[in-house]
Amino acid sequence: MKIINIGILAHVDAGKTTLTESLLYTSGAILELGSVDKGTTRTDS
Known part of the structure; x- marks a missing residue:
């Protein structure tokens, strides 16, 4: 499996975890x- 690293930035309660x-x-x-x-x-x- 190929591993890809990404970053997710956003304000609090913007839906990053979802x-x-x-x-x-x-x-x-x-x-x-x-x-x-x-x-x-x-x-x-």
């Missing part, structure tokens, strides 16, 4: 979308 989660899901890197509200995303701890 966008990142969607990119991971669309690319097949994860099998199900996480939820910011539920705390189940891959990029927020």
Whole structure:
């Protein structure tokens, strides 16, 4: 698999985590979308 590094910058509450989660899901890197509200995303701890 080819690794590509990207950066996502935006103001608070602009949807960075949602966008990142969607990119991971669309690319097949994860099998199900996480939820910011539920705390189940891959990029927020």
